[in-house]
Amino acid sequence: MSDVLATRQALKKVFGFDDFRPGQGEIVEAVLSGAPVLAVMPTGSGKSLCYQLPALMSDGLTLVVSPLIALMRDQVGQMRSLGLPAATLNSQSSEEESGETWRQIRDGSLKLLFVSPERLAMNGLTEALSRGKISRVAVDEAHCICEWGHDFRPEYRLIRQSVEKLGAVQAIAFTATADAAMRAEIAERLFDRAPRIFLHSFDRPNISLAFAAKDQPRKQLLRFLNVRRGQSGIVYCASRAGTEKLADFFAEQGFDTLAYHAGIEQGRRNANQDRFLRDDGVVAFATIAFGMGVNKPDVRFVAHADMPSSIESYYQEIGRAGRDGLPAAALCLYGLDDMALRRRQIDEKDLSDDRRRVEHARFSALASLCEAVACRRQLLLAHFNEKSEPCGACDFCRGEILTRDGTVEAQKALAAVYRTGQRFGLNHLSDLLIGADSEALRRNRHDELKTFGVGADRSKAEWTSTFRQLFAAGALRTASAEHGGFALTEKGDAILRGRETFVLRADPPREKGATKPVLRKGRDFEDVATGDGKVFEALRKLRRELANDQGIAAFMVFADRTLLDMAERRPASLDELRGIHGVGERKIALYGDVFLEAIAQASV
Ligand code: ADP
Numbered sequence: 001m002s003d004v005l006a007t008r009q010a011l012k013k014v015f016g017f018d019d020f021r022p023g024q025g026e027i028v029e030a031v032l033s034g035a036p037v038l039a040v041m042p043t044g045s046g047k048s049l050c051y052q053l054p055a056l057m058s059d060g061l062t063l064v065v066s067p068l069i070a071l072m073r074d075q076v077g078q079m080r081s082l083g084l085p086a087a088t089l090n091s092q093s094s095e096e097e098s099g100e101t102w103r104q105i106r107d108g109s110l111k112l113l114f115v116s117p118e119r120l121a122m123n124g125l126t127e128a129l130s131r132g133k134i135s136r137v138a139v140d141e142a143h144c145i146c147e148w149g150h151d152f153r154p155e156y157r158l159i160r161q162s163v164e165k166l167g168a169v170q171a172i173a174f175t176a177t178a179d180a181a182m183r184a185e186i187a188e189r190l191f192d193r194a195p196r197i198f199l200h201s202f203d204r205p206n207i208s209l210a211f212a213a214k215d216q217p218r219k220q221l222l223r224f225l226n227v228r229r230g231q232s233g234i235v236y237c238a239s240r241a242g243t244e245k246l247a248d249f250f251a252e253q254g255f256d257t258l259a260y261h262a263g264i265e266q267g268r269r270n271a272n273q274d275r276f277l278r279d280d281g282v283v284a285f286a287t288i289a290f291g292m293g294v295n296k297p298d299v300r301f302v303a304h305a306d307m308p309s310s311i312e313s314y315y316q317e318i319g320r321a322g323r324d325g326l327p328a329a330a331l332c333l334y335g336l337d338d339m340a341l342r343r344r345q346i347d348e349k350d351l352s353d354d355r356r357r358v359e360h361a362r363f364s365a366l367a368s369l370c371e372a373v374a375c376r377r378q379l380l381l382a383h384f385n386e387k388s389e390p391c392g393a394c395d396f397c398r399g400e401i402l403t404r405d406g407t408v409e410a411q412k413a414l415a416a417v418y419r420t421g422q423r424f425g426l427n428h429l430s431d432l433l434i435g436a437d438s439e440a441l442r443r444n445r446h447d448e449l450k451t452f453g454v455g456a457d458r459s460k461a462e463w464t465s466t467f468r469q470l471f472a473a474g475a476l477r478t479a480s481a482e483h484g485g486f487a488l489t490e491k492g493d494a495i496l497r498g499r500e501t502f503v504l505r506a507d508p509p510r511e512k513g514a515t516k517p518v519l520r521k522g523r524d525f526e527d528v529a530t531g532d533g534k535v536f537e538a539l540r541k542l543r544r545e546l547a548n549d550q551g552i553a554a555f556m557v558f559a560d561r562t563l564l565d566m567a568e569r570r571p572a573s574l575d576e577l578r579g580i581h582g583v584g585e586r587k588i589a590l591y592g593d594v595f596l597e598a599i600a601q602a603s604v
Pocket residue numbers: 017018019020021024041042043044045046047048049295297323324559
């Protein structure tokens with residue numbers, strides 16, 4: 001039998017999937033060919049399968065280096081639920097568990113072993129492992145090897161030595177975030193020869209994006225969550241206190257909530273994370289400390305109660321939604337306070353001047369995305385150098401952003417840029433327009449310009465927002481990397497001279513001249529939750545009971561997508577059940593009969 005056919009059969013038989021997701025097939029093939037591989041795929045695109053499937057199809061053991069114990073535990077649970085022999089060795093394993101694991105390593109029955117980089121570097125482990133048959137080492141979250149990345153873990157640099165000690169076995173590495181420089185660093189520090197690199201699109205078309213200026217943030221969040229009751233979601237907050245306050249508030253509103261941040265005592269923190277993973281419909285209010293270990297496929301929404309720190313972190317955080325490929329929603333609230341806070345945080349960090357400028361520029365990119373009057377996904381992908389068409393699903397494409405004609409304001413703003421020599425930034429230009437009492441204006445004799453004070457009818461905040469929108473729309477560009485000053489583009493020139501009009505966001509909604517938005521009820525949510533309402537709910541209930549009995553996460557019994565597929569197609573025999581997405585042989589054996597019965601009952 002050809003390899004290709006065999007992998008496809010295993011994909012269906014073990015995982016219950018009919019097809020590879022984009023990229024998976026060629027990566028699996030490369031891994032099975034024995035080549036060193038570095039794969040960069042966005043969160044939720046199905047990286048794990050790229051080492052799980054080859055592990056199952058190869059002789060010997062695949063050693064998986066993974067950064068977090070919680071993540072490993074989860075992965076092992078999932079592997080076992082599919083009937084794959086997997087284990088982890090970590091500081092929390094009992095002596096008995098470790099004994100059993102070592103027995104399986106020695107007799108060659110174990111397929112996947114998860115260890116942390118620290119553990120791998122510890123005395124004796126590689127020696128002991130090298131006596132077993134190791135077929136390859138898979139490194140998860142490989143960007144942790146990069147010093148400049150935000151997750152730097154020095155122990156990742158020791159992995160290569162271990163690989164060599166294991167007899168220079170095949171190395172394969174995965175990450176969701178690595179630009180060209182990081183890829184080069186990973187290639188150099190992890191591999192002994194140039195790896196085959198696979199890059200996959202950053203597009204996550206099932207996540208709909210929305211941004212809203214903070215007006216009454218709690219109400220805005222409540223509106224967003226209300227239409228998503230019963231769904232799992234994450235609400236990111238900038239501060240620890242914020243997570244607790246919001247968790248309490250939403251608990252009072254009848255949501256199943258929890259708070260998560262680094263200040264919560266470890267035991268409770270782990271328990272909270274477990275509960276989020278296991279139960280259906282928990283909303284976690286969390287700081288960015290909540291993240292890496294959360295590979296729950298059915299997170300239906302991610303909201304930002306406060307602005308994230310950059311587009312990269314925004315993208316990573318929303319990437320935790322909709323890993324199962326079903327519709328999911330992201331809402332990001334932003335306010336001027338947030339912007340000021342993030343700027344201050346960058347200024348207070350211990351950074352070189354160069355680095356600080358880079359950080360400010362990264363944050364500005366996000367601020368522009370927040371304020372843009374254009375397709376969000378198109379802008380987001382453009383940030384990652386991907387070209388795309390308007391998505392049709394973001395708040396802009398759905399016509400949910402209030403706009404109004406802003407040509408006059410745009411002309412005032414552009415004139416301010418032009419008359420000051422096209423080199424000043426947001427703050428200075430906004431001061432100029434409102435006619436502020438500012439030392440910098442006087443020093444440059446800008447208080448003598450005609451433009452001084454022509455915008456006194458609006459607040460400074462409104463002007464900074466106007467500048468950002470002009471920037472996001474491509475009417476302004478940065479004049480020089482150093483000072484964050486603006487210069488006109490061709491488009492800006494055309495607006496200034498009255499050859500083109502300009503549309504402004506009308507935020508906050510109470511601003512004069514704005515039309516009230518039509519509040520659409522969570523369309524995405526309804527797509528997911530109802531399927532065939534009655535059957536789906538019955539299956540969900542059964543899933544919860546089965547998961548509770550075994551103390552495992554609901555999604556480990558079956559994913560939402562599987563239940564929806566069942567509710568729609570209503571299989572009546574084990575064979576028909578095999579045709580459903582996500583149903584492999586192990587699941588047939590464990591749950592086939594009970595689910596068939598439940599489908600039959602709920603269908604009458
Ligand atoms: P990543 O590690 O890239 O963030 P995961 O490996 O956790 O993503 O996979 C995300 C989800 O996608 C999981 O629920 C997984 O079962 C599912 N998945 C992976 N491969 C496929 C596939 N070929 N078809 C359908 N679902 C898949």
